[in-house]
Amino acid sequence: MNNDTAVALASLNNAFYGAYADSFASTRRSAWPGWIRCAQQLRACWGDDDPRLSGIVPLRVLDVACGTLRFERYLRVAFPEADLRVTALDSCPQLVREDGLEDVAIDYHCVDIVRGLLGQAAQTDAWLGVPAGAFDIVACFGFFHHVPGAANRDLLVDALMRARAPKGALAVSLWRFMDDEGLAAKAHVAHEQAKRALPSQGALFDFADLEPGDWIIGWQGRPGAYRYCHSFDDGDVALLRSRMACTRDIEVTCFRSDGRTHSLNEYLMAYSAAVLGRAMQS
Numbered sequence: 001m002n003n004d005t006a007v008a009l010a011s012l013n014n015a016f017y018g019a020y021a022d023s024f025a026s027t028r029r030s031a032w033p034g035w036i037r038c039a040q041q042l043r044a045c046w047g048d049d050d051p052r053l054s055g056i057v058p059l060r061v062l063d064v065a066c067g068t069l070r071f072e073r074y075l076r077v078a079f080p081e082a083d084l085r086v087t088a089l090d091s092c093p094q095l096v097r098e099d100g101l102e103d104v105a106i107d108y109h110c111v112d113i114v115r116g117l118l119g120q121a122a123q124t125d126a127w128l129g130v131p132a133g134a135f136d137i138v139a140c141f142g143f144f145h146h147v148p149g150a151a152n153r154d155l156l157v158d159a160l161m162r163a164r165a166p167k168g169a170l171a172v173s174l175w176r177f178m179d180d181e182g183l184a185a186k187a188h189v190a191h192e193q194a195k196r197a198l199p200s201q202g203a204l205f206d207f208a209d210l211e212p213g214d215w216i217i218g219w220q221g222r223p224g225a226y227r228y229c230h231s232f233d234d235g236d237v238a239l240l241r242s243r244m245a246c247t248r249d250i251e252v253t254c255f256r257s258d259g260r261t262h263s264l265n266e267y268l269m270a271y272s273a274a275v276l277g278r279a280m281q282s
Contacts, residue, residue: 001149001211008205009148010114012198012216014091016227020219024153031074031186032141034257034267038171041253042125042137045169046272051135055081062135062163063088064128065113065143068097072104075137087130089113113143118153128159136168145175145229150211157243161250161270170244170270173258178213180261187231189193190218194226206221235238244270244280255280 017024046052052059059082063071066088075084084104091112096107109129116127138160147153156216157172164170177183195207207216213233218224230236237254245252251273256263256270 005209006118006148006152009114010112010118011204013114013146013227015110015171016097016219016225017092020222020225021092021213023220024088024095031070031077032173032265033262034173034255034260034265035071035074035141035254036078037257038267039075039271041269042169050238053079055083058083058085059137059163060135060140060168060279061086061137062130064138064140064160064162065146066108067092067095067142069101069106071139071141072101072106074175076101076104083163089128089130091115096161097108113156114152115244117147117155128163130163132162133165134210135163136165138168138170140170140172142175143233144172144240145177146227147230148214148228149213149237153240154243157240161247164270167272170268171273172230172240172268173265174237174240174268175229176232176264176266177229178215178233180259181246185263187215187229189218190226193218197224198226221261223227231259232266237268241268244268249273 038145041051051057059079061075061084063086067090069088070085072086075082086104086106088096088108089111091110098109108178111129119127139159144156146152147156160170160172176186198216213230215229215231215282216226217229219227241252241254244250249272251271253269254266256266258265
């Protein structure tokens with residue numbers, strides 16, 4: 001995918017979330033089942049007596065594309081003794097909801113992650129604006145499908161791995177909406193509608209530049225509500241998993257969860273092998 005197309009797709013998504021932030025936020029209130037499994041794996045890996053979970057030392061979290069901060073609400077329940085210190089990044093401040101999190105230290109930054117990836121600073125991680133090796137949990141949920149281009153998704157994985165502390169963990173979700181018959185049917189319809197509608201609205205990309213798995217999908221059947229999404233398949237997952245695993249002394253686990261089929265999202269979790277518990281290796 002050329003950079004101009006990627007920039008245009010990023011603009012399409014920014015316009016969508018700016019226009020539909022309240023509507024989108026109203027559908028994003030509860031924790032995903034996959035998060036529960038992520039937390040269980042962290043406990044199995046670190047152990048209940050880990051000082052980060054018991055509150056002896058802060059539990060430092062980087063939430064990339066934090067949205068409404070509902071992951072932080074879940075962490076408060078999953079790790080009630082932890083002293084949560086959260087750095088939250090998102091390009092849409094209209095989505096961010098800090099109510100109910102008064103006892104959690106949240107440092108929110110308005111960061112356009114995709115635009116940063118596409119800029120010249122991507123190679124240095126300056127666009128991410130966070131220190132390397134600083135976070136016990138690096139989380140990126142419901143976002144990778146908005147990153148246009150496989151090469152750019154690789155860059156994002158690299159940056160997230162570098163943000164992870166030596167004994168920390170990285171958890172990401174990969175949306176596989178084309179595996180669901182109903183969602184796939186809706187995606188086909190919306191994509192064809194977008195082909196007709198977006199050029200007349202001044203869309204600055206050619207649909208022929210999209211990569212396999214790329215779709216322009218709708219939102220609640222609303223006219224003109226379009227956003228770019230990539231649906232991951234086994235090949236995509238394998239490549240990103242190997243990208244994580246190429247870092248020295250890293251183990252990567254993989255599972256599927258969420259949605260009606262309990263398999264709508266694929267999760268990848270990367271841990272330091274030095275602290276990986278036996279329960280995780282079995």
